[in-house]
Amino acid sequence: MKYVLLLPLFLLQMIVHAQSTNTLNSSEKVDDKLLLTIFLKHDQSMTLNEIEKIRTDQGFYENLPPEGVSVVNWFVVMGLGQVAVLELPASKLSAVNLAIERTAWKAFTTEMYATYNLYPIIEHKLKNKSKVTLDAKPSSEKADDKLLLTVVLKHDQSMTLNEIEAIRTNQGFYKNLPPEGTSVVNWFVVMGLGQVVVLELPASKLSAVNLAIERTAWKAFTTEIYPTYNLYPIIENKLKNKSKVDY
Missing domain, CATH: 3.30.70.920 (Lrp/AsnC effector binding domain/regulation of amino acid metabolism (RAM) domain)
Incomplete structure (x- = not known):
């Protein structure tokens, strides 16, 4: 009889533990951001004014970086193009990729690399x-x-x-x-x-x-x-x- 009474208490403890573990894992995932290096290579068959017009018309500045994504740095690397490093949660990776495909292509050729701070x-x-x-x-x-x-x-x-x-x-x-x-x-x-x-x-x-x-x-x-x-x-x-x- 004693063990029958203790069984519900044991099950309740297991449920609470599972919920707390799930909460911990979720909080760890929220904080676990990654870096992404994006090369925006200039197409020298176009002038800078032509490149600027294309990306402005395509909504480049309105969509890159997407909301929830932060710029770490954004440089002009002379002789190569622009290099942007973004910080983002993994859930935003597809949003960044879509923003590049929809607003940067034609103005630039692009490369993207997973990155970490050495x-x-x-x-x-x-x-x-x-x-x-x-x-x-x-x-x-x-x-x-x-x-x-x-x-x-x-x-x-x-x-x-x-x-x-x-x-x-x-x-x-x-x-x-x-x-x-x-x-x-x-x-x-x-x-x-x-x-x-x-x-x-x-x-x-x-x-x-x-x-x-x-x-x-x-x-x-x-x-x-x-x-x-x-x-x-x-x-x-x-x-x-x-x-x-x-x-």
């Missing part, structure tokens, strides 16, 4: 840990007129990650990149491509960055370097969704 993982390895967050002013309005540089470190898949790591460690990669007087803006793994680093530096440090890459990154990676500027302050007034987050 800087917190490698910060302890870097001799120069200087990192900056870009302010909202266009570069032309800054008193100390530093430039941005996007460095693409493409993985060589003929080597394992351990082999790549051994090469760049032995070559002094972490001790020399970024050079003193240069700051990291962001350092991401762009999955399927490699690592993408944006540096802020005075023009006088340009040769030092180039030498550091040639001496310590070559052999571990194939590299591309692009002059860059922050487009977000210029287009922010055009975007319907102005949500932005810092990394």
